[in-house]
Amino acid sequence: MKDVCKDAKLIIAYGTCACFGGVQAAYPNPTGAVGIGEVIGKDKLINIPGCPPNPYNILSTVLYLLTFGKPPEMDELKRPTFAYGRRIHDHCERRPHFDEGRFAESFGDEGHRKGYCLYKLGCKGPVTYANCSVLKFCDVGAWPIGAGHPCMGCTEPGFWDTMTPFYEHLPKVTIPVSEGIITDAEKIGKMAITGAGAVIALHAGAGVIKSRLKKKKGEPQILSSSNEKSEKEEG
Numbered sequence: 001m002k003d004v005c006k007d008a009k010l011i012i013a014y015g016t017c018a019c020f021g022g023v024q025a026a027y028p029n030p031t032g033a034v035g036i037g038e039v040i041g042k043d044k045l046i047n048i049p050g051c052p053p054n055p056y057n058i059l060s061t062v063l064y065l066l067t068f069g070k071p072p073e074m075d076e077l078k079r080p081t082f083a084y085g086r087r088i089h090d091h092c093e094r095r096p097h098f099d100e101g102r103f104a105e106s107f108g109d110e111g112h113r114k115g116y117c118l119y120k121l122g123c124k125g126p127v128t129y130a131n132c133s134v135l136k137f138c139d140v141g142a143w144p145i146g147a148g149h150p151c152m153g154c155t156e157p158g159f160w161d162t163m164t165p166f167y168e169h170l171p172k173v174t175i176p177v178s179e180g181i182i183t184d185a186e187k188i189g190k191m192a193i194t195g196a197g198a199v200i201a202l203h204a205g206a207g208v209i210k211s212r213l214k215k216k217k218g219e220p221q222i223l224s225s226s227n228e229k230s231e232k233e234e235g
């Protein structure tokens, strides 16, 4: 890499292994695998992560370079913000179900067949930055969540360590548990994440969904969930 890249004007790392080390960099990382940026530095680097990465994102990046003669705007992980500036969750087709507390509880159950939110099945869309939910893949408009499978967070660094177990939901997430009426969509989407094993505060805070809750008048019921105790048990 050092020999090949030293005179390059720009370097595009394509795929999560190239960008962040991928599965072979998972703990305990016996081979010491790293992303390209750890080898050659990040000054000339553009990361297009994903497992697989979306081909339209590298095509768009190359076209941008050819058109404007400079790299597109990037985030702190060197990912183009046009593709990785928002979370999967922000534009997910199942988001209305999340906001109103409708979740698939297991694969194949009624909620799953109805297209409910996959958060409880392990979806990492709330903490994953990528445009899969908008761009989808190939020319058939398919993508994992659309096919009923949770997002695995594959565009994030170290996702094999930070996003596993893949079929368990994120820890300490606050979610709505009752159906309600969304009155302020602008307030939905606020989140705080503090690294691996993160404490996440997800949307649906008091005031987002107003009254009309069947069980309780006034502010909506909010449930703090954890891996140890399911929302269903608590609800």
Ligand code: SF4
Pocket: 088, 089, 090, 092, 093, 094, 095, 096, 098, 116, 117, 118, 119, 123, 124, 125, 126, 145, 151
């Ligand atoms: S948790 Fe996953 S399935 Fe549910 S709305 Fe967010 S991204 Fe979509």
